[in-house]
Amino acid sequence: MVNNIQEQKNKNMKNKTVIITGASTGIGKEIAKLFIEKGSNVVMNSSNQENLLNTFQELGSPANATYLIGDISKQETSHKLVTLALEKFGSIDVLINNAGIFSPKPFLEVKENDLELYWNVNLKGTYFASQAAIPNMVAQKSGAIINIGTVLVDHAIAGFPATAPLMSKGAIHTLTRQLAAEFGKDNIKVNTIAPGIIRSPLQGKIGIENADSLAGLHLLNRIGETNDIAEAAYYLAFSNFVTGETINVAGGHTVGHAI
Template structure:
């Protein structure tokens, strides 16, 4: 039985990933900065014998350590870490203040960095594992009219970190990949000011937006594949591949 740690798992993509991994028989440790949401999600997901939770802001390195310690103490090991916790908010470049950039770098990049560091220490002792980061297609395919330089810069760091970790620890049987979603139906859309996520379907060749289940299924594949590493996989309905002419 394998054990997975999933950050940002109280809602949206993270919650869907946690549900699928539980359904597939994994032990799961979920995290969220919102303790109340996390408690509700833990009750909703059930599987009390295979599910643990750690509330805390992932930008603090101590939270990553606590997640690994919880996984090891409850379930004996850490096979998979999914760095899903993150924030995203559009703001014109000339209006971005230092505090804005710091916030994205601390949660998106620093959180992923130090959570991965805690996991790698454990995986080296075990003889391997898998890390899956969540990036964005906007790193490689910018959109005029959607100014988000600060969060995209932090996610660009996540993409770079993914490949570097894959190179550094491949010989230790630690696989590191990233999923770069397009527009996914989740609570994040409302938080970024998008009232109708389906209105953005035209950005994708498939002319629809993605679902959180789509991300969960790719995360499961990456968790279980033993020969994929160093990849940034676009999960975007064709957003990066081409354009539609309406």
């Protein structure tokens, strides 16, 4: 029975169109890889042209994928993504708002431009992309939006001050619930994935040389891998009865710590 359900789900995912922002490295790259392998049509986005082109080629320049280089904090990028998806594949079934930036900085050192940066890329990017995709989902009476938040919204760490990015991520968690409420009648499911510490290029960017040293933040006493988030996104993309939720994929990070 379980195998039959999984086979049917895989069948349903083929030829569905998935837009993924921040798809050139790390979590976004792994999400794109999984959906492409499952037969979905994938539109990949990143503001980094070199990384996006390299990733697209690394994935084999698949016929069921295309890409758009553009800054997701600009509203026009979201409109271009939607136009490309419709022209290339004829529908927009899933939007994965993965693009984002994150870096620690003590509260008293945060400047106005720090707030604007996180607000623009993290929140406005998610907001604009959702706003561009939803009309098509309303028209077809189905769709799924998956936002990427963080467990730190609900579980702060004293030694990791990050008020500026966390404000934007907290707003994304709130946006998720409101969109789920507003568009539930249209059969549009909206959820957030809140990752714990994940092995990705982000760790190096924020100065963490050994991500495994943070394993104790999770009850499983290990850090997560990018495919852990990809698999969660794959589930939520085609789940029929989950909406408005924040799914912690964090090895027990919000429940307690291994010491």
